[in-house]
Amino acid sequence: MAFLFDLKALVDMMSIGTLLAYSLVATCVLILRYQPTYEGPKYSPEKAALAAAERESAVSESRINMIEENRFHLQALMNPSSLPTEQTANIVNFLVGLLACLICGLSVLITYGIHFIAKLEPWSIGLLALLVVSFVVTVLLIQRQPQNQQKVAFMVPLLPFLPSFSILVNIYLMVQLSGETWIRFSIWMALGFIIYFSYGIRHSAEGRHSNGDDDSCSENSGLQEKNPIEEVDEPENTNERDQFLSHERTSEC
Structure with a gap:
């Protein structure tokens, strides 16, 4: 590949792909850590008898809980439950998407608006302060949500600060790359999506x-x-x- 293509263009393509992969991994760490745990009930005669006795009373209570969990309001955002639920997971998903948008805006501003920031332009300073404050507030809101207590072999420490910082650094480095690299990357991604959606889904092992x-x-x-x-x-x-x-x-x- 280095013999056939320009070395700088090849290195930039490898860099943008690697940085995107690291950003997706950090994003998935944020999302998965706040998902609720679903465990199948273990069968025993005593539990079966209790479940049969309490099933009728639990139906109405579960309906009320489902209605409450679907509501996205400020109280659930600031004072979440102690254990992760569908509501807290949806809140984290929304906040992670907002965090990615804020990081993209902050990276673009720092990269292409650094001259205006150096000249202390009012609009650039105000926009920079708004993006930084929004970034910090979003990370703190994610930190308030309950995490999954399931223990695995390795768990990323300092959640959500370390993954958020990783996403910030990776996207900032991606924005530093040239426009030609982004054009090549977009073409390759478009070809990959065409192959995936035209052939991969219909011939996947999961589909079979x-x-x-x-x-x-x-x-x-x-x-x-x-x-x-x-x-x-x-x-x-x-x-x-x-x-x-x-x-x-x-x-x-």
């Missing part, structure tokens, strides 16, 4: 797995549809056998 599950479900449903007929036929066959056996025994007697 889901189709296989559908086929197995349809086969199981067909078997289930045949079972009642067999169950209906079996009593008739048993009655005929009983009549034949009883007739045989009477004749022998």
Whole structure:
């Protein structure tokens, strides 16, 4: 590749791809750490009896909780629950998207408006202060949300400050690259999306797995549809056998 292409252009393409990958990893760390944990209930007779007894009362309570969780209001943002829920996860998703937009604006301003900032232009200073304050407030709001308590082998420390700083540095370095690099990168990304959406989705292993599950479900449903007929036929066959056996025994007697 270095023999065929210009070395600087090749290094810039590698740099922008690597920085984008690191930014996506840091973003996913922020999103996944604040997701609620879903664990399947373990079966036991006592728990089953309790669940059956409390199911009716829990239905109305779950409906009320679902309505409350879907509301995005200031109280849930400032005083969230102690454990992560769907509501807190949605809040973090929104804040992470807002954080990415603020970082992009801040990086562009620092890169292309540094001369205006050096001259102490009022609009540049005001915009810089607004972006910095919004960035800090967004990070603090993310920090107030409850994190997932599930322990894994390695967990990123200083959340959400370290991933947010990583996204800031990576996007700032990406903005420093030339416009030609961004054009090449956009063309390659467009080709990648065309290949992915035209071929990758329809030929993915996950798609084949889901189709296989559908086929197995349809086969199981067909078997289930045949079972009642067999169950209906079996009593008739048993009655005929009983009549034949009883007739045989009477004749022998």
